[in-house]
Amino acid sequence: MPVYYCTADEVRAAEAATGDLLTGGTLMVRAAHGVAQAVLTELRGTGGCYGRSVGLVIGAGNNGGDALYAGAELGRHGVAVTAVLLVPDQTHEGGLAALRRAGGRIVASLPAGLDAVVDGVVGIGGRGPLRPAAAAVFAALDPDTTVVAVDLPSGVDADTGVIHNPAVRADITVTFGVLRRAHLLAAEQCGRVTVIDIGLGAAGDGSVAALTDADVAAAWPVPGPHDDKYTQGVVGIVAGSQQYPGAAVLCTGGAVAATSGMTRFIGGAAPQVVAHRPEVVAVERFDDAGRVQAWVVGPGLGVDERAEAMVERVLAADVPVLVDADGLTVLARRPDLRSGRTAPTLLTPHAGEFARLAGAPVGPDRLTATRELAARLGATVLLKGRITLVADPDGQVYGNDAGSSWAATAGAGDVLSGIAGALLAAGRSPLVAGAAAARVHARAARAASRGVPIGASDLLGAVPTALRDLLVDEQGATGVQRT
Numbered sequence: 001m002p003v004y005y006c007t008a009d010e011v012r013a014a015e016a017a018t019g020d021l022l023t024g025g026t027l028m029v030r031a032a033h034g035v036a037q038a039v040l041t042e043l044r045g046t047g048g049c050y051g052r053s054v055g056l057v058i059g060a061g062n063n064g065g066d067a068l069y070a071g072a073e074l075g076r077h078g079v080a081v082t083a084v085l086l087v088p089d090q091t092h093e094g095g096l097a098a099l100r101r102a103g104g105r106i107v108a109s110l111p112a113g114l115d116a117v118v119d120g121v122v123g124i125g126g127r128g129p130l131r132p133a134a135a136a137v138f139a140a141l142d143p144d145t146t147v148v149a150v151d152l153p154s155g156v157d158a159d160t161g162v163i164h165n166p167a168v169r170a171d172i173t174v175t176f177g178v179l180r181r182a183h184l185l186a187a188e189q190c191g192r193v194t195v196i197d198i199g200l201g202a203a204g205d206g207s208v209a210a211l212t213d214a215d216v217a218a219a220w221p222v223p224g225p226h227d228d229k230y231t232q233g234v235v236g237i238v239a240g241s242q243q244y245p246g247a248a249v250l251c252t253g254g255a256v257a258a259t260s261g262m263t264r265f266i267g268g269a270a271p272q273v274v275a276h277r278p279e280v281v282a283v284e285r286f287d288d289a290g291r292v293q294a295w296v297v298g299p300g301l302g303v304d305e306r307a308e309a310m311v312e313r314v315l316a317a318d319v320p321v322l323v324d325a326d327g328l329t330v331l332a333r334r335p336d337l338r339s340g341r342t343a344p345t346l347l348t349p350h351a352g353e354f355a356r357l358a359g360a361p362v363g364p365d366r367l368t369a370t371r372e373l374a375a376r377l378g379a380t381v382l383l384k385g386r387i388t389l390v391a392d393p394d395g396q397v398y399g400n401d402a403g404s405s406w407a408a409t410a411g412a413g414d415v416l417s418g419i420a421g422a423l424l425a426a427g428r429s430p431l432v433a434g435a436a437a438a439r440v441h442a443r444a445a446r447a448a449s450r451g452v453p454i455g456a457s458d459l460l461g462a463v464p465t466a467l468r469d470l471l472v473d474e475q476g477a478t479g480v481q482r483t
């Protein structure tokens with residue numbers, strides 16, 4: 001099942017639904033225990049707890065309350081705890097008393113040499129950037145200090161994931177019951193995210209979600225005993241040119257690697273495509289192309305009249321179409337090319353192409369921008385980036401955190417569109433095709449890179465490894481999900 005990411009209001013509603021657990025303070029006790037355990041685990045992994053020192057940065061709300069109770073528990077484990085109170089007269093009273101009872105000390109500024117710092121400035125009640133007093137505390141920290149954020153790194157908007165300046169950058173984020181949208185949208189700011197069970201029920205409408213590996217494995221086309229190359233979906237790729245065959249080779253390569261359906265290619269780079277992938281049925285002219293179940297158009301296509309004619313022809317077909325790269329630039333110039341389409345359309349822009357399509361830059365709130373463009377165009381929009389967002393026109397979003405930016409290399413997008421196109425041809429919705437392709441693409445980048453720079457062809461070469469890990473580990477070799 002996909003993982004859901006909730007808004008602050010959805011979290012508050014789930015907390016309120018617990019009744020006495022919220023009003024009696026039980027939720028906060030559980031939340032604080034989770035934070036303390038995360039810090040203790042970190043300390044134990046780096047030499048033990050006793051005699052270590054932890055600083056707390058405490059804001060005026062319940063987020064500070066969590067951190068104070070967590071500090072009290074740390075104190076009871078022999079940790080030397082110091083706390084800076086940003087708004088002394090609005091500090092959570094019960095939490096402060098507990099910290100004092102456990103031997104914690106209130107200080108004007110945190111001492112040097114701390115083993116960890118707990119960010120209890122703000123959680124889901126935060127607005128805007130860190131205020132100056134909080135910003136000064138974090139700016140003064142030794143850069144190597146482990147930062148543990150309570151609920152969210154302060155300065156990151158819970159609902160949009162906008163990372164204000166300044167904001168806390170956490171190594172570990174401990175959250176409660178359900179994930180917040182910021183944990184997806186600002187994943188790079190949150191570090192490792194841990195969700196503590198505090199007894200909340202279901203929360204949120206699931207409109208912002210992420211596919212798990214198991215979801216992707218279950219969605220991936222696995223041939224059945226009666227399938228042949230046609231029944232698994234034929235994807236047609238219109239990409240590249242004689243002078244610039246690279247995009248054509250990478251995009252068809254992505255499609256070939258993704259499924260065992262058939263791949264057709266149309267364009268001047270047909271000889272180079274076949275040289276790399278003899279299994280591709282490649283022709284130079286549209287009229288020689290056979291039938292397909294989905295098209296991919298755009299990578300390396302150019303933006304001249306010839307390219308425009310190709311985009312027009314593909315979009316006129318009554319099958320799903322993925323438009324990428326130069327195809328998007330053409331489409332930004334000629335939005336009429338999409339008019340009259342009823343079959344699904346998947347647009348896969350990077351930020352620059354997005355700005356051309358939308359008429360304005362993406363801006364910091366990528367979620368809203370992507371949703372608005374999808375709704376306006378009546379198409380599914382996949383916005384590339386370390387956090388890939390795929391939005392349907394009705395507002396449903398799947399995100400994928402690649403976990404690194406190694407895939408941000410020339411040609412990697414061509415591989416992605418090939419993979420997603422093959423999934424469209426196999427009958428997957430644009431939303432699932434885009435999100436599943438992004439996840440496999442990110443896995444392939446990780447498998448190819450393992451911490452060093454890679455080229456797009458390295459990424460392409462690692463797609464079978466990524467798929468093997470997913471399909472065999474998650475489903476068993478037969479494609480049947482283990483229970």
Ligand SMILES: NC(=O)C1=CN([C@@H]2O[C@H](COP(=O)(O)OP(=O)(O)OC[C@H]3O[C@@H](n4cnc5c(N)ncnc54)[C@H](OP(=O)(O)O)[C@@H]3O)[C@@H](O)[C@H]2O)[C@@H](O)CC1
Nearest residue numbers: 027028031060061062063122123124125126127129131151
């Ligand atoms: N309810 C419960 O029992 C449970 C709650 N839980 C925990 O409580 C958290 C939510 O608590 P919350 O609603 O009190 O809001 P919170 O995030 O602490 O911030 C509000 C305060 O911050 C201030 N402030 C705002 N922006 C700021 C900024 N940029 N920089 C500095 N300050 C800023 C704002 O001040 P104001 O704007 O009014 O001046 C206000 O005083 C939640 O994330 C979770 O950790 C869990 O324990 C589960 C049980």
Ligand SMILES: [K+]
Nearest residue numbers: 119122150152
């Ligand atoms: K926080």
